[in-house]
Amino acid sequence: MIHLKINGVERSFDGDPTMPLLWYLRDELALTGTKFGCGMSLCGACTVHLNGKAVRSCVTPLRQLENAEVTTIEGISATGTHPVQRAWMRLRVPQCGYCQSGQIMSAVALLSSNRNPSDEQIDEAMSGNICRCGTYQRIRAAIKAAAGESA
């Protein structure tokens, strides 16, 4: 039995411990905001926070998560008013939107460690998140807007 906290809620899991967190979130807890894109930590659609750091849930097996604190897109703001979400809405970042949970989680993690990232730092921090619609320039602008707002 693995005990962990997801968005502040205590959970215990007794299934296959090699199962990645992504599928526990999606298939068992119906927390479907976290997306499946590649299964190999290549696209970032499944990004969540593990003890405050951005990780790819598609390659994070549950056996590593005893006592872990996990935050998903559903957990960053009950009202969708996190500064990063607000910037995303103001700049109208999403097109299809499928990758945006992961993008937002990466951006939140970046801004929590670097309040005022440069273009290069943004590019580097976000390079693990693919957006096939091509919203990158709006993502960059939204991160800067959110940085300005929270600074």
Place this chain on the structure above:
Amino acid sequence: MNTIENVSRRGFLKGVLSTGALVLSVHLFPTGANAATSTGKTRADRSTLHPSAFVGVDSDGTVYIVAHRSEMGTGIRTSLPLVVADELDADWKLVKVEQAIGDWRYGGQDTDGSHSIRDFFDVMRQAGGTARLMLIEAAATQWKVPPAECETGLHEVIHRETGRKLGYGALATAASKLPVPRKEMLRLKTKSQWRYIGKGHPSYDLTALCMGKAVYGMDARMDGMVYAAVMHPPVVGGKVKSYDDKEALKIKGVRQVVPIEPFKPPAAFQPLGGLAVIADNTWAAFQGRKKLSVVWDHGPNAVYNSAQYKKELFETVRATGKVARNAGDVDAEFKKGGRVIEAEYYVPHLAHAPMEPPVAVAEFRDGKVTAWTCTQNPQAVQDIVAEQLKIPRDNVTCHVTLLGGGFGRKSKPDYVAEAAVLSKKVGRPVKVVWSREDDIKFGYYHTVSAMYMKAALDANGKPTAWLQRSVFPPIASTFKAGERYGNADDLSLGWTDIPYDIPNLRVENGPAKAYVRIGWLRSVGNIYHAFAVQSFSDELAHAAGRDPLDYLLELIGPPRIVNLKGTDYPNYGASYSAYPIDTGRLRRVVQIAAEKAGWGKRKMGKGSGMGIAVHRSFVTYVATVVEVEVDDHGKVKIPHVHTAVDAGLVTNPEFARAQFEGAAVFGTSLARTGEITATNGAIDQSNFYDYPVARMPEAPQRTDVYLVDSDAPPGGIGEPGVPPFVPALCNAVFAATGKRVRELPLSKHQLT
């Protein structure tokens, strides 16, 4: 309505659907939609006042508007309902958008070919205008005044003289008792009265999209469902000879392994066949699949090897082909001697790779199927599921979720058919989840192509003769085995419609056999045709010692309507009189893009350069200037892109800008690294490590989009940004490095 059904049946069930019939030429309008065609299936239908299949006004004032096209990021689920709301003068805050199921009463729903606005703008205006007129008449009756004395404000009818007002909710019941007015009786708004059209309203789903609450196909669930991963034959058309599932069944959560029968050619939208692992969750299904041991009969397509095939394509493209357009006599002109320039171009197969791989959940019960899926074409879902399960089409209900990208892949519902077939076999709802590997390896690939170009130049460097020939396995081969030539639709995509002012011009196409499923991908044949035409134009400019911008304008020639008499030119299903090829519009976007980019006015540093290209597709005119910086290692950066767009009337400029920004990134992906290859019939690539797409650092750092203010009828938005981007990028690389890229992708070339 009968016409619509007949077209579909004839086309699909007999398997003779041509490329064009599916992609471009089917423009089916909802002939019955403005009569009261209530089926009671939608909230709009069940509203108090429901004069059209697209809109309902309830007595509490809520307006329900049906979005019948699929949302994959273009904003169409917002744009079309906003048009209804505008003509209805509805308060958008009181509007609820409902996604339509597949249903022919809405007209065609295949969200493909960039024609949703073009085809449905007027339909939506009429839907809103009809409801508005009925509300006005209801108020006028109540006030005992002539309707002409009444007008609408936001969500209310106003009597001008007395200032009396009645809200839409209060009027709905009375309005619902009135006859539905004929189209001719409507008083549609003038442009200056528009409240939402042209204003750039945000997406209806914006908040949900930013909160992880939007529901995609991947998120759809049905009670009691199981999950399936399908092991497809590695080669299209292959079959299972024998298999051993003992190890797979040992995986915790795996329930059973179920064979899916191989398809009978043509592939069309049939399941590929193979073995499905049924499990309690996605992970168990994936793990179980890995443990399957299968002996395959790879079938006839196992002879496909991309390296060899490329050689054959080039051999074919060097030989005379079928003539698709001819003016003057190029042969006579070439024989005169003088300066003749030739070049060959190549674009490999591409995969769509939407961020959300194909996925569907379906339940077969009592001879009926209910499916929830991310599809661009719920009506095609109905057709293929009905065909596979031998049930009537009306027994198939296809709910449409949001799509995590589409790019054409999701108008081909083979994966939905898999879910339905499996549900019948296992007796409960089945969710089929394609992995990224499934998506890359078992796609409907953008075709592989070679183009041969030849021009004779006069003393000033201007072409006096121009010959262009393309070869590619056509999309039609997916629907009719053995098709080898491009049809009129394929060739209309930037080939027979070359808009240049050249007296001797011949457009040809040669044969090529398909060994994989070929499908349409964002902007389709325009990708390779524009790449060849616009790269060759740049090559000729440099050969003539001319500035590429001036030269391009000279090739286009004076403003005129291009005469395509004698050429079979479908024009994206639009009438040529309403949507002619207007070189004035083409010139204007070239001039705007060049001016905004500072073409010829800015000094570019070492390793930097600008490239320009222009292309009309989906009846929209787009010119793009790309700036590149190529470093000492040959690494290409794209600091700035300038795109000028004349798409006629633009319903939502914000969405339009976003589409052209995105098209630059999509173009970057395919130009830099896009290449799908096959070895012995099996696709070599599998995930984003060997089929890379542009990430933030490689994507254009900034794309500026300039929309031409136009009253021309609306053109396409989703696709037309892609075709000119790719040659503009390669032309910029040439300007920066002197290296001419004639074969994509760029990653195959040493640029230093």
